[in-house]
Amino acid sequence: MNHTQGPDIRDTKAPSGPIEERWEKRKFSARLVNPANKRKLHVIVVGTGLAGGSAAATLGELGYNVTSFCYQDSPRRAHSIAAQGGINAAKNYRGDGDSIHRLFYDTVKGGDFRARESNVYRLAQVSVNIIDQAVAQGVPFAREYGGLLDTRSFGGAQVSRTFYARGQTGQQLLLGAYQALERQVAAGTVTMHTRHEMLDLIVSDGRARGVIVRDMVTGEIERHVADAVVLATGGYGNVFFLSTNAKGCNTTAIWRAHERGAYFANPCYTQIHPTCIPVSGEYQSKLTLMSESLRNDGRVWVPLRKNDSRAPGDIPEQERDYYLERIYPAFGNLVPRDIASRAAKNVCDEGRGVGPGGLGVYLDFRDAIGRLGRDAVEKKYGNLFEMYERITGENPYDVPMRIYPAVHYTMGGLWVDYDLQSTIPGLFVIGEANFSDHGANRLGASALMQGLADGYFVLPTTIGDYLADGPYGDVDEEAVAEAEVKVRDKIERLLSVNGTRTPDSFHRELGKLMWDYCGMERTEESLRKALERIPELREEFWRDIKVTGTAEKLNQVLEKAGRVADFFDLAELMCLDALVRTESCGGHFRAESQDSDGEALRDDERFAHVSAWERTPGGPVLHKEPLEYEYVKMTQRSYK
Amino acid sequence: MNLTLRVWRQSGPSDDGRMVTYQVEDVSPDMSFLEMLDVLNERLILEGDDPIAFDHDCREGICGMCGMVINGVAHGEQRATTTCQLHMRHFEDGATITIEPWRAAPFPVVKDLVVDRSAFDRIIQAGGFVSVPAGSAPDAHSIPVRKEDADDAFDAATCIGCGACVAACPNGSASLFTAAKITHLSLLPQGQPERVSRAKAMVDQMDAEGFGGCTNTGECTAVCPKGIPLDTIAQMNSDYLKANGK
Numbered sequence A: 001m002n003h004t005q006g007p008d009i010r011d012t013k014a015p016s017g018p019i020e021e022r023w024e025k026r027k028f029s030a031r032l033v034n035p036a037n038k039r040k041l042h043v044i045v046v047g048t049g050l051a052g053g054s055a056a057a058t059l060g061e062l063g064y065n066v067t068s069f070c071y072q073d074s075p076r077r078a079h080s081i082a083a084q085g086g087i088n089a090a091k092n093y094r095g096d097g098d099s100i101h102r103l104f105y106d107t108v109k110g111g112d113f114r115a116r117e118s119n120v121y122r123l124a125q126v127s128v129n130i131i132d133q134a135v136a137q138g139v140p141f142a143r144e145y146g147g148l149l150d151t152r153s154f155g156g157a158q159v160s161r162t163f164y165a166r167g168q169t170g171q172q173l174l175l176g177a178y179q180a181l182e183r184q185v186a187a188g189t190v191t192m193h194t195r196h197e198m199l200d201l202i203v204s205d206g207r208a209r210g211v212i213v214r215d216m217v218t219g220e221i222e223r224h225v226a227d228a229v230v231l232a233t234g235g236y237g238n239v240f241f242l243s244t245n246a247k248g249c250n251t252t253a254i255w256r257a258h259e260r261g262a263y264f265a266n267p268c269y270t271q272i273h274p275t276c277i278p279v280s281g282e283y284q285s286k287l288t289l290m291s292e293s294l295r296n297d298g299r300v301w302v303p304l305r306k307n308d309s310r311a312p313g314d315i316p317e318q319e320r321d322y323y324l325e326r327i328y329p330a331f332g333n334l335v336p337r338d339i340a341s342r343a344a345k346n347v348c349d350e351g352r353g354v355g356p357g358g359l360g361v362y363l364d365f366r367d368a369i370g371r372l373g374r375d376a377v378e379k380k381y382g383n384l385f386e387m388y389e390r391i392t393g394e395n396p397y398d399v400p401m402r403i404y405p406a407v408h409y410t411m412g413g414l415w416v417d418y419d420l421q422s423t424i425p426g427l428f429v430i431g432e433a434n435f436s437d438h439g440a441n442r443l444g445a446s447a448l449m450q451g452l453a454d455g456y457f458v459l460p461t462t463i464g465d466y467l468a469d470g471p472y473g474d475v476d477e478e479a480v481a482e483a484e485v486k487v488r489d490k491i492e493r494l495l496s497v498n499g500t501r502t503p504d505s506f507h508r509e510l511g512k513l514m515w516d517y518c519g520m521e522r523t524e525e526s527l528r529k530a531l532e533r534i535p536e537l538r539e540e541f542w543r544d545i546k547v548t549g550t551a552e553k554l555n556q557v558l559e560k561a562g563r564v565a566d567f568f569d570l571a572e573l574m575c576l577d578a579l580v581r582t583e584s585c586g587g588h589f590r591a592e593s594q595d596s597d598g599e600a601l602r603d604d605e606r607f608a609h610v611s612a613w614e615r616t617p618g619g620p621v622l623h624k625e626p627l628e629y630e631y632v633k634m635t636q637r638s639y640k
Numbered sequence B: 001m002n003l004t005l006r007v008w009r010q011s012g013p014s015d016d017g018r019m020v021t022y023q024v025e026d027v028s029p030d031m032s033f034l035e036m037l038d039v040l041n042e043r044l045i046l047e048g049d050d051p052i053a054f055d056h057d058c059r060e061g062i063c064g065m066c067g068m069v070i071n072g073v074a075h076g077e078q079r080a081t082t083t084c085q086l087h088m089r090h091f092e093d094g095a096t097i098t099i100e101p102w103r104a105a106p107f108p109v110v111k112d113l114v115v116d117r118s119a120f121d122r123i124i125q126a127g128g129f130v131s132v133p134a135g136s137a138p139d140a141h142s143i144p145v146r147k148e149d150a151d152d153a154f155d156a157a158t159c160i161g162c163g164a165c166v167a168a169c170p171n172g173s174a175s176l177f178t179a180a181k182i183t184h185l186s187l188l189p190q191g192q193p194e195r196v197s198r199a200k201a202m203v204d205q206m207d208a209e210g211f212g213g214c215t216n217t218g219e220c221t222a223v224c225p226k227g228i229p230l231d232t233i234a235q236m237n238s239d240y241l242k243a244n245g246k
């Protein structure tokens, strides 16, 4: 796949001046919309996870006329519900040296100097308000005996700033946002459409003006127009087929917006989470995460010897290799995710992995149980232990857990400016669907923070500035009709092939290919292979896909086929992006670029930029957005 | 393992459904129940049949999307487990398994095992929230909350909105679901100002949706994957009575 280079992106719309004042400045410069006009301004929000749910609720509270969509049967079921571990905030309630500046610093460093300083600083500032908002909504965070909020520490940080609600933080935060959203539905400011899938973006006169959606129950193709569109459709980790994402997570909404002109930034930045339950068989449909918080008390190890088939309990202390503690004495088991994942892969590649196929390492609670007692461990992690036992049939109080890295999160996404607006005016992108705040690696407990920062606090301010010029008047009828026809044609095409392979069989094959060639470790050779193989497989897909049933009814095969089709195109762009970025950074590890210890080696001279891809009829065009670091000195990350 | 499945098939809301029998072979005990259905569905697609429609998303027991009545029990016989968390090692080789959708008038069947649970969203709309617009909240530490209250509120708040309680109840009552939310919010200081009006609005909405009354059979809590306790219903009734006493 050939690409060309376009002009750099120089202006991200971030205000200048001292970093502490930039968000304040932007809030002040953003024009306000007269309350009487708000009702006349219509905003579409696609997605009801932490980002979309909080945004739709807040826009409704402000008085805008909001229409919201999700593909599940209720907004409460968005994938955010599954987040376990917690949410970061620079509250410094513990007085352990935390501050907005430190959260900012940790996030920029954790992201391996590939995130924008202005955005990250704002995120750290706003983090404080999120906790206040959630508590006021009745989110039952964990508390201490004195009645104050409890916190814990997470990977990549040496302070305790992660707020949590047992192992169900995402659920509780999402229910808070969902309830706020339903309150607005009752108030009449938000119209909710569940079981609706967005299949295209309507762009009229260069502005995002609506969406084409399919009612997944009746099959009806509907057009919805508005003054602005917000995409909050989550991440695309399911391009790998096996991931910790919910089964329905997809790239369709952002991909089709990309096809309409929105730049896609850093598509290759994928986070592989170190602590997931290993694959058990061919039929495996998804992978289950064991929260990173377990690394607070669990110790990661493998046998010192290769192919040691003894039961873990029979391996004496001196024949165990607690490799994270050995290699990274300062952070030990709490090194950032990318580092922990690669270290696990390395010991398994050495032949020291455990469990079926040698693709696993131990996460052992023996010492924690000895030190704190079983009850205390159960209180902290009870539901996670239960989940593990349910899936594997093994009891982690007696036998160490087996874990292995799995695809978990995508730092890449649609490019947005400081206002969270994409390159299509009127199209805003929030939550995991955008690329903005995590650079090349996201720290644990920071996605929930970003989703809610975007939805409750940032977008409602910045979108106002755009809407101040609205209402935007009639939408070009031709543009709407064209989008609708395009959607219908694609569905027709999928139904008409009547080949011999199911959508899942293609998806599995694509996923395996991505994992092998564009996964934890990437090389020029593997990526070139992938770029050769993906178009062949896509061609086979369009020749041999079998979709049963009709378009006029609930048809889960059709839904799946449409999503897989988009994954093919995205996969290709991911591999191209990974190929062009010949450095290693964060979650993107190019085997050719490592230091003598095997750590990721950045190339700041050539790659201190965001790669923003434009899709054109002539092929992908790469635009670079240079990154500058005024406040955090660029250094090679070290967790030793 | 080899299994015989008897599955409810219904092509749309207005069609009559029927039980259809399928044989599935080579099921691994490590498969989840939904993975077993995936395998069957892959085969049905290749044979040109309509695969069995069922709802699912997270497959981790937290989104509340999945739900089937398995051998007569909502989410199957294993306690405190959603359908997606159920694994085949709990079934005998050669067993016959019946699979049906939730059955309750306020949950009409959409297709096969998929039902419409939007009534639950409307119960929340009636009052399952604290009215606090974004940006208006005081500092999180301005109101300490007793740890016991926070923990109890959390326990009630873990409801995943799956609807198993309704499917299991001989009266088709949604009391456990509604009571879980009422209890969660009424245990916290933040939930106090709207406590009584909330209970009234939610219970009234539950009745308006056509859910039955509670006669304390306890079937709901027995199948609830999150173990929401029955005494939440007492809490709901007490808040509701206060509303009507006023």
Ligand SMILES: Cc1cc2nc3c(=O)[nH]c(=O)nc-3n(C[C@H](O)[C@H](O)[C@H](O)COP(=O)(O)OP(=O)(O)OC[C@H]3O[C@@H](n4cnc5c(N)ncnc54)[C@H](O)[C@@H]3O)c2cc1C
Pocket (backbone or CB within 6 Å): A046, A047, A048, A049, A050, A051, A052, A053, A069, A070, A071, A072, A075, A077, A078, A079, A080, A081, A082, A083, A084, A085, A086, A087, A169, A170, A196, A197, A198, A199, A232, A233, A234, A235, A244, A245, A246, A249, A250, A252, A253, A289, A408, A409, A430, A431, A432, A433, A444, A445, A446, A447, A448, A449, A451
């Ligand atoms: C198992 C797990 C545990 C995690 N734990 C943590 C944690 O402890 N801390 C942390 O900070 N982060 C965690 N994360 C990451 C975090 O949960 C996600 O990044 C975050 O919740 C994403 O939120 P979102 O609002 O952007 O998108 P989502 O919650 O994914 O929501 C997407 C929404 O978009 C809708 N949608 C998608 N496509 C379409 C379409 N085409 N048409 C219509 N609607 C569509 C969906 O219906 C849904 O409502 C975890 C992730 C996983 C997988």
Ligand code: SF4
Pocket (backbone or CB within 6 Å): B158, B159, B160, B161, B162, B163, B164, B165, B166, B176, B177, B180, B220, B223, B224, B225, B226, B227, B228
């Ligand atoms: S109370 Fe239990 S059974 Fe009922 S909806 Fe909630 S989690 Fe499901």
Ligand code: FES
Pocket (backbone or CB within 6 Å): B055, B056, B057, B058, B059, B060, B061, B062, B063, B064, B065, B066, B067, B082, B083, B084, B085
């Ligand atoms: S699929 Fe989410 S709870 Fe079962």
